[in-house]
Amino acid sequence: MHRATLLAAVAALAGNAAAQFNMLRFACSQLVVERTDPLVNPGQFYTPHLHQIVGGNAFNITMDPANDPAEQSTCTSCSFVQDKSNYWTAVMFFHHRNGSYIRVPQIGNGGPQGALINDGGLDIYYIPSGRTTAFKKGFRMLTGSATNTNDNNVNRGNICHRCWTSPNENTFVGGAPCTGSDTVAIPKDPRCKLIRQTLIFPTCWDGKNLDSPDHQSHVAYGQGSGANGGGACPSSHPVKLPQVMYELMWDVSKFADRNMWPTDGSDPFVYSMNLGGAAAHGDYVFGWEGDSLQKAMDNGCNLNNACPSAGLTTQPPAQYNACKKKQQAPEDVNGWLQAMPAGEVAMKA
Numbered sequence: 001m002h003r004a005t006l007l008a009a010v011a012a013l014a015g016n017a018a019a020q021f022n023m024l025r026f027a028c029s030q031l032v033v034e035r036t037d038p039l040v041n042p043g044q045f046y047t048p049h050l051h052q053i054v055g056g057n058a059f060n061i062t063m064d065p066a067n068d069p070a071e072q073s074t075c076t077s078c079s080f081v082q083d084k085s086n087y088w089t090a091v092m093f094f095h096h097r098n099g100s101y102i103r104v105p106q107i108g109n110g111g112p113q114g115a116l117i118n119d120g121g122l123d124i125y126y127i128p129s130g131r132t133t134a135f136k137k138g139f140r141m142l143t144g145s146a147t148n149t150n151d152n153n154v155n156r157g158n159i160c161h162r163c164w165t166s167p168n169e170n171t172f173v174g175g176a177p178c179t180g181s182d183t184v185a186i187p188k189d190p191r192c193k194l195i196r197q198t199l200i201f202p203t204c205w206d207g208k209n210l211d212s213p214d215h216q217s218h219v220a221y222g223q224g225s226g227a228n229g230g231g232a233c234p235s236s237h238p239v240k241l242p243q244v245m246y247e248l249m250w251d252v253s254k255f256a257d258r259n260m261w262p263t264d265g266s267d268p269f270v271y272s273m274n275l276g277g278a279a280a281h282g283d284y285v286f287g288w289e290g291d292s293l294q295k296a297m298d299n300g301c302n303l304n305n306a307c308p309s310a311g312l313t314t315q316p317p318a319q320y321n322a323c324k325k326k327q328q329a330p331e332d333v334n335g336w337l338q339a340m341p342a343g344e345v346a347m348k349a
């Protein structure tokens with residue numbers, strides 16, 4: 001191989017750590033943007049901060065683990081018909097120097113593995129490493145902490161942000177997720193056209209508990225970090241899970257003019273807790289139909305392709321974009337807002 005071609009091939013692989021093996025990678029559009037959080041604040045309306053939720057439309061404020069989202073959902077905003085799970089994250093706001101806030105628009109991922117199309121929301125990965133045991137009915141978990149303000153308390157190998165300097169999502173920037181110049185903090189650089197957010201969940205399970213009081217201690221990270229399916233599991237959490245990864249593309253291109261940025265040096269981009277990247281977090285409630293996820297992992301189903309051996313079928317963007325839910329905690333979350341939903345004070349709970 002010509003040296004330049006070889007280098008390009010190596011760079012493409014490095015930029016795409018998971019390309020050597022099969023994994024699921026698919027789009028999920030926004031189901032609803034609202035202040036609810038059935039995992040951390042079950043039963044509560046107007047929880048402390050705003051979330052965007054994707055997945056099955058059985059999502060509600062209670063989410064009793066005894067109720068199976070796969071049975072109760074009549075549609076999903078994700079491209080695989082069999083995936084009625086719910087995935088949610090905080091939303092990013094731009095803070096104008098005049099005091100107003102506006103939600104940062106989102107687009108789907110592009111890059112070497114192909115473009116994903118979504119209407120807001122996020123792109124989901126399930127990355128197996130060796131033999132994995134799929135999540136059981138009723139399983140849920142959380143990664144990150146919505147109250148953390150210290151970048152040093154976050155493993156940058158699992159939760160990170162990338163300044164995407166290329167003009168669009170299809171021109172790949174950088175190496176594997178959460179490597180290189182990726183940061184825990186949300187980048188603050190007018191050269192960023194997009195900010196890519198990555199949340200990588202733990203891959204080791206205690207094998208017993210579907211949840212835990214902090215929604216974290218029933219799972220653990222394996223050795224190493226990054227989007228590689230996870231390394232060896234500790235003896236306390238011996239069961240290897242598929243690695244769940246969320247990727248979000250925040251389109252900050254309209255906010256490059258520094259004359260719009262806060263004059264006091266505070267961050268122009270913040271999450272809905274009114275905090276920065278150290279507070280990035282993701283919530284997961286498993287809801288695949290039957291053993292479809294286990295079969296998808298066992299049969300090497302790949303990317304967002306239909307996978308008959310696991311019974312996976314896909315729906316076109318127009319169909320998954322149409323799966324929406326009315327806000328259970330109604331309030332205006334679109335356009336320029338005088339303040340962040342919940343106001344400044346209640347935010348950090």
Ligand SMILES: *[C@@H]1O[C@H](CO)[C@@H](O)[C@H](O)[C@H]1NC(C)=O
Binds near residue numbers: 072
């Ligand atoms: C949430 O969904 C469950 C199952 O469908 C239902 O029993 C419960 O009443 C719902 N709760 C609310 C507040 O809608």
Ligand SMILES: *[C@@H]1O[C@H](CO)[C@@H](O)[C@H](O)[C@H]1NC(C)=O
Binds near residue numbers: 098
């Ligand atoms: C702040 O600026 C935006 C963009 O020009 C504008 O739409 C919004 O109304 C302004 N807010 C205030 C409080 O002036």
